[in-house]
Amino acid sequence: MPVGFATILKFGIFIIAVVVAILVFIRGKKTELKAISLVGVTFLLIGLNALTAVSVDFDPTIFSSSKTLYNLLALSSVFFYGLFVHYAFYVGRKSPIKVFLLILAICLIVMLIFSISAIVITGSFAPQNQDLSASHINHTFSVLIMVGSNCLISGWRFNASLDSYYEIKDNINVEDWIKLKYKLIMLSSVFLICLAALQIIDYSMIKLLMVMALVFLAFVLETLIWLPPNRLKKWANRNYDVTDESADMSEEEILAQMEED
Amino acid sequence: MNTSKFFGQILSEKIGKKELACAGIVRLAIKDGGKNPETINANDLQKIFKTTLKTRLENVGINNANEVAKYMLSQLTKNHALFVMSA
Numbered sequence: 001m002p003v004g005f006a007t008i009l010k011f012g013i014f015i016i017a018v019v020v021a022i023l024v025f026i027r028g029k030k031t032e033l034k035a036i037s038l039v040g041v042t043f044l045l046i047g048l049n050a051l052t053a054v055s056v057d058f059d060p061t062i063f064s065s066s067k068t069l070y071n072l073l074a075l076s077s078v079f080f081y082g083l084f085v086h087y088a089f090y091v092g093r094k095s096p097i098k099v100f101l102l103i104l105a106i107c108l109i110v111m112l113i114f115s116i117s118a119i120v121i122t123g124s125f126a127p128q129n130q131d132l133s134a135s136h137i138n139h140t141f142s143v144l145i146m147v148g149s150n151c152l153i154s155g156w157r158f159n160a161s162l163d164s165y166y167e168i169k170d171n172i173n174v175e176d177w178i179k180l181k182y183k184l185i186m187l188s189s190v191f192l193i194c195l196a197a198l199q200i201i202d203y204s205m206i207k208l209l210m211v212m213a214l215v216f217l218a219f220v221l222e223t224l225i226w227l228p229p230n231r232l233k234k235w236a237n238r239n240y241d242v243t244d245e246s247a248d249m250s251e252e253e254i255l256a257q258m259e260e261d
Numbered sequence: 262m263n264t265s266k267f268f269g270q271i272l273s274e275k276i277g278k279k280e281l282a283c284a285g286i287v288r289l290a291i292k293d294g295g296k297n298p299e300t301i302n303a304n305d306l307q308k309i310f311k312t313t314l315k316t317r318l319e320n321v322g323i324n325n326a327n328e329v330a331k332y333m334l335s336q337l338t339k340n341h342a343l344f345v346m347s348a
Contacts, residue, residue, distance in 0.1 A: 027348065028348075031348040032302055033302070033303075033344065033345055033348050035345045036348055087345075088341075088342050088345040089341075089342045091303075091338065092338035092341065093338060160342075164343075167339070167340070168340075171267070173262075173263060173266040173267040173270055174267065175262060175347070178262060178343065178346045182346065242263070244263050244266050244284065244288075245281055246265055246266070246269065246281050246282075246284035246288055247265075247288065247298075249281070249282075249285050251289060253285075254282055254286055254288075255321060257279050257281065257282035257285070258278055258282045258283075258285075258286055258321040258323075259321055259322065260278075260279075260282075
């Protein structure tokens, strides 16, 4: 089968996602922040998902088993994405993570049952040999779960970022780069919600172009958020006053000021 | 993020002392704990607020230093995302 543009694109996503995942994971280990490491895991799963899609391009007869693996990896990335939101924004605070994870676990089990039963009933991995109605129900159910879970977690991330942003937006002691980062996370969440919502639309060239554009934009944004170039940080912080006058004060001066009424 | 300035402002609002002095006392408390104020992470800052900051506040005669330290810990939890964002 000839290698098409879409296959090259998916393979490119796989390579970039794995490289970004490793770099983000190293950053997570250095900073001892679970949330950052979880972003790395999510990138890795997205990369593996792209690789699964490549395998279908080369051998369509493994469509059903690959589709199951694809959905499992996609749901797993949503799972780790949810854990990231929890560890980034809700440490030590009330969080709906347990409810989200329970819903995801139920979806995962039901999806597995549907996928396995479709293969067992027809006795074949190949889509042309499978019972069409069972295959259709399986597909519809998978799409609904993927759209629902992605919108739920991305919406949650958007909301958590927005709340945190409002806490610090007027605080002059918080770097402008950090304020920009919150906005980028919100924008990326919107892209991911749109990307998930596109799954319910039937295949067309316009849909394909929109999906590719959204994947590209979300990918670039996420990379900029978690592996920002120094030039971007400097540009964002161009009006931020980095001087800390307290660093120039002696201990005696600090204590004297603290004891003043 | 400048941790001393950020939490100094919060401390200043809580105890009614000058912001600069509060940033300084946070900076001193971090150094007392053997950490660098420029690179301290959330876990280490939590330990600092429980120990050296509380002691520093008691030494300068702040009433209810224990309560103030607990308030600082709650603010650290509330602003945990900032440490993730600044990593």
